[in-house]
Amino acid sequence: MxxxxxxxxxxxxxxxxxxxxxxxxxxxxxxxxxxxxxxxxxxxxxxxxxxxxxxxxxxxxxxxxxxxxxxxxxxxxxxxxxxxxxxxxxxxxxxxxxxxxxxxxxxxxxxxxxxxxxxxxxxxxxxxxxxxxxxxxxxxxxxxxxxxxxxxxGLGLPEYDPWRSRSGCYLCFFQQRIEWVGLLENHPDLFWKAAAYEKTSDSGERYTWVASESLEELARPERVAEIKAEHEQRMALERLRIPDRPLFSLFTETVEAWQTERGCPICEL
Ligand code: SF4
Missing domain, CATH: 3.40.50.620 (HUPs)
Structure with missing residues (x-):
């Protein structure tokens, strides 16, 4: 050997x-x-x-x-x-x-x-x-x-940090809805590329990245506004719950907390 x-x-x-x-x-x-x-x-x-x-x-x-x-x-x-x-x-x-x-x-x-x-x-x-x-x-x-x-x-944080909590594929299904909105606003080409993978089978079964809605539905202006408002509400609640938390890390920590159990253990460190 x-x-x-x-x-x-x-x-x-x-x-x-x-x-x-x-x-x-x-x-x-x-x-x-x-x-x-x-x-x-x-x-x-x-x-x-x-x-x-x-x-x-x-x-x-x-x-x-x-x-x-x-x-x-x-x-x-x-x-x-x-x-x-x-x-x-x-x-x-x-x-x-x-x-x-x-x-x-x-x-x-x-x-x-x-x-x-x-x-x-x-x-x-x-x-x-x-x-x-x-x-x-x-x-x-x-x-x-x-x-x-x-x-x-001098490296700082990755440039995606303000709108996405973790690295990984642009089409990753672990993203929160607010992160899909971030993708739509920062990389519309990638958002629509991800959307192109979604489809409905002949039997009517929908294959979507996000549960119960397609990216096309999620991208509608009224839906985007709703997702942003929900996100703001959650952020406000988080701020109330943990008053000592530094502001700069709020977005990242909040989403991480939601996703800790669900994130991908090899893609996300
Ligand atoms: S789980 Fe990992 S490999 Fe799969 S889409 Fe997400 S980041 Fe990419």
């Missing part, structure tokens, strides 16, 4: 926590491999943020892609059945499989950017040769520390 290498990897999502972890580990873990699992459907802001991070680190970020059979191929195989929180085939085909191919049988320590103030475990590899490591949890690093690290490095 050939000698197995020991490797250290960090999967970046293009979000704030994994990026802060990259900064945190740069001089702590020699030979760390920085990976980005590229579905080719990420937001332009995510790609820009990764470029900035790469420049800051002075290290190459390896962009791992699928095996040539991307989202459309897998969607066709599933007869147009869109991925959803219960059928998350996109993560499996476009992120987990490319990662497992890359790792092979090497002994791998996989660094995960879950903070000490979070109550979730994140993505656990099925491979027995992969050991997860949680430096932020072990060292008591909180969200405030992450924000400080990003500010100090």
């Amino acid at each position: 050939p000698n197995r290498r020991t490797r250290h990897i960090l999967c970046l999502s293009g979000g704030k926590d994994s990026s802060a972890l990259a900064i945190y580990l740069r001089d702590r873990v020699p030979g760390l491999e920085y990976l980005f699992l590229d579905t080719e459907m990420e937001l332009p802001e995510t790609y820009e943020y990764l470029d900035k991070l790469e420049a800051y680190l002075g290290k190459r970020i390896i962009r791992l892609k699928h095996d040539g059979r991307g989202f459309d191929h897998h969607l066709a195989l599933r007869r147009g059945y869109l991925p959803s929180p219960r059928m998350r085939w996109c993560t499996e085909e476009l992120k987990i499989k490319p990662l497992e191919r890359y790792i092979g049988n090497d002994r791998v320590f996989s660094y995960v950017g879950i903070r000490s103030d979070e109550d979730r475990s994140g993505y656990m590899s099925r491979k027995p040769n992969v050991t997860p490591v949680f430096p932020f949890k072990e060292d008591g690093v909180t969200k405030a520390d992450v924000l400080r690290m990003l500010e100090k490095s």
